[in-house]
Amino acid sequence: MLPSHGSNPHYLYESLSIEQPEETLDFSANLNPFGPPKALIEKWPDAFDLITTYPDPHATSLTKKLAARHGSEESHVLVGNGGAELITLVGRFLFHKRVCIVQPAFSEYEEACRSAECEVTYHKLEEGWRLDPNPLVEKMNHLDAIFLCTPNNPTGVSYDLESVRTLIAEAEKQDCYLIIDEAFFADFLHKEPRYTVELMTNRNLIIMRSLTKMFAIPGLRLGYMMAHPEVIRAIKKLKPHWSVNALALMAGEICLDEQAYMKATRKLIEGEREKLQLFFEKHRYIYSRSTVNFYLLKDPDQTDQAPLMHYLMKNGIVPRHTENFPGLEGRWLRFAIRTSYENDRLMEVLASWRSLSL
Structure with missing residues (x-):
């Protein structure tokens, strides 16, 4: 039910029959707390004329810019209507295949694969969420594809680079697709891994990235994938014509130039994350060792986090439930790192909850 x-908190209030307060703070969507870059806001009035013409179906200009960003060829890049379209396209590409999803993970991988009549299995990581590549390598002989989200949604944990590289190399050897979702990697980490260099020769590696998270433009829907040109051509044939609108294409080009904005975002997130973690330790909350702009949290005194979730919502704090994440099943709540004011308000309500149990 x-x-x-996350996002659209009124649906969550309705489903739980909780009266929504006049003021709520939404911690359920992992977006940049700064909001969209000022450059995009300033140029937005000039974009009106774009709605009178069809967008470029090949996203040529943005594709060039993305390829240059990664030191790659344009033939390795496919722009899509947000991560949701890209995941759906990959699912169609894997029609009737045997797919394993490293859990916990974003629920849409499974939805897309089951819609494409794939056989779906899980590889569940124990809490702590350390990635040991060896069990997955052993399974590859019986698989056609593996989905791996890093930094992981919902934990925020970044998997060990060497472990991921081991999976990349073994996937190529065993002819198993490895789909890496890096929706948060490139923008929220100071040093991003260079898995994209493998794409020149590796036909089994697919990397998906989002432009909506860092730049806070989820309403525009914009993302891209990178893969070997043969894979890009095959997936592009499954893509609807004109699926990415002209406003999103324009926004993408503007946002990619906002290096100072990205640097300021990383600084804010790091400072707020450290502040929050100190509070959690002081007040006996358990949290995931996130490297990005969201994290998992739980009250160790509660087997089921539903009472804490209800308390937060009644006080205007909207977390993301984890009931539909295999391996978590509601034992944690997920929170975005927001502005200093919003994070302070979250800590105030969590301190109030803790005082009730004393």
Whole structure:
């Protein structure tokens, strides 16, 4: 009965029959707390004329810019209507294949694969969420594809680079597709891994990235994938014509130039994350060792986090439930790192909750 995504908090209040307060702070969507870049806001009035013409179906200009960003060829890049379209396209590409999803993970991987009549299995990581590549390598002989989200959604944990590289190399050897979702990697980490260099020769590696998270433009829907040109051509044939609108294409080009904005975002997130973690330790909350702009949290005194979730919502704090994440099943709550004011308000309500149990 609960919504399958974060954001749109009124649906969550309705599903739980909780009266929504006049003021709520939404911690359920992992977006940049700064909001969209000023450059995009300033140029937005000039974009009106774009709605009178069809967008470029090949996203040529943005594709060039993305390829240059990664030191790659344009033939390795496919722009899509947000991560949701890209995941759906990959699912169609894997029609009737045997797919394993490293859990916990974003629920849409499974939805897309089951819609494409794939055989779906899980590889569940124990809490702590350390990635040991060896069990997955052993399974590859019986698989056609593996989905791996890093930094992981919902934990925020970044998997060990060497472990991921081991999976990349073994996937190529065993002819198993490795789909890496890096929606948060490139923008929220100071040093991003260079898995994209493998794409020149590796036909089994697919990397998906989002432009909506860092730049806070989820309403525009914009993302891209990178893969070997043969894979890009095959997936592009499954893509609807004109699926990415002209406003999104324009926004993408503007946002990619906002290096100072990205640097300021990383600084804010790091400072707020450290502040929050100190509070959690002081007040006996358990949290995931996130490297990005969201994290998992739980009260160790509660087997089921539903009472804490209800308390937060009644006080205007909207977390993301984890009921639909295999391996978590509601034992944690997920929170975005927001502005200093919003994070302070979250800590105030969590301190109030803790005082009730004393």
